[in-house]
Amino acid sequence: xxxxxxxxxxDCAEGRAANLPCNHSTISGNEYVYWYRQxxxxxxxxxxxxxxxxxxxxxxxxxxxxxxxxxxxxxxHATLRDTAVYxxxxxxxxxxxxxxxxxxxxxxxxxxx
Amino acid sequence: EPEVTQTPxxxxxxxxxxxxxxxxxxSNHLYFYWYRQxxxxxxxxxxSFYNNEISEKSEIFDDQFSVERPDGSNFTxxxxxxxxxxxxxxxxxxxxxxxxxxxxxxxxxxxxxxx
Numbered sequence: 001x002x003x004x005x006x007x008x009x010x011d012c013a014e015g016r017a018a019n020l021p022c023n024h025s026t027i028s029g030n031e032y033v034y035w036y037r038q039x040x041x042x043x044x045x046x047x048x049x050x051x052x053x054x055x056x057x058x059x060x061x062x063x064x065x066x067x068x069x070x071x072x073x074x075x076x077h078a079t080l081r082d083t084a085v086y087x088x089x090x091x092x093x094x095x096x097x098x099x100x101x102x103x104x105x106x107x108x109x110x111x112x113x
Numbered sequence: 114e115p116e117v118t119q120t121p122x123x124x125x126x127x128x129x130x131x132x133x134x135x136x137x138x139x140s141n142h143l144y145f146y147w148y149r150q151x152x153x154x155x156x157x158x159x160x161s162f163y164n165n166e167i168s169e170k171s172e173i174f175d176d177q178f179s180v181e182r183p184d185g186s187n188f189t190x191x192x193x194x195x196x197x198x199x200x201x202x203x204x205x206x207x208x209x210x211x212x213x214x215x216x217x218x219x220x221x222x223x224x225x226x227x228x
Binding site: 034036038041042043044045046049097098099100101102103104105106 | 117143144146148150155156157158161163168169202204206208209210211212215216217218219220221222224
């Protein structure tokens with residue numbers, strides 16, 4: 001799986017959009033970009049994933065650059081409950097549903113009132 | 114929404130004792146995983162389990178560890194003789210083999226404290 005680079009920490013004002021960047025310059029054509037988060041020692045929580053198109057769900061949007069070497073997770077209106085460590089993970093296509101996750105250090109997002 | 118449940122939420126054990134951590138994965142999932150997170154460190158993969166056998170394990174998962182699916186709903190992690198350095202949060206996860214490229218679902222964890 002390709003390596004990712006994320007800033008160790010970020011702040012965001014409550015109600016504003018939180019934009020979390022991730023570099024994955026060695027990503028290969030069959031690797032997906034996944035985002036998980038972990039709120040204060042709770043279990044990691046899946047957010048979103050994508051291959052090359054931008055994706056949106058009820059939690060967030062994922063913007064992947066055209067060359068796929070970087071991506072941005074966008075929380076459109078951050079709340080205090082979004083304070084967490086956010087992990088960007090690049091993984092190969094897994095047939096059969098095997099979903100081992102290799103976590104890095106992630107970005108600690110602090111949402112400020 | 115279906116969820117992975119873990120019990121107990123917190124366990125304190127004496128060094129050298131055996132401990133069993135329990136997990137109930139999501140009912141139609143067939144891949145199961147254990148991870149651990151030592152305080153202040155990143156989440157580390159321990160082992161994955163499918164079709165009643167270990168499919169992958171990390172270097173951490175040595176002979177002191179074992180996993181079992183004793184019945185149709187539970188998935189357990191046993192630490193045979195606990196050490197102080199086994200103190201950590203342990204997370205169970207599961208995934209659906211009929212849904213490739215979807216996500217893993219994690220439980221809320223068991224905090225193991227070895228004294």
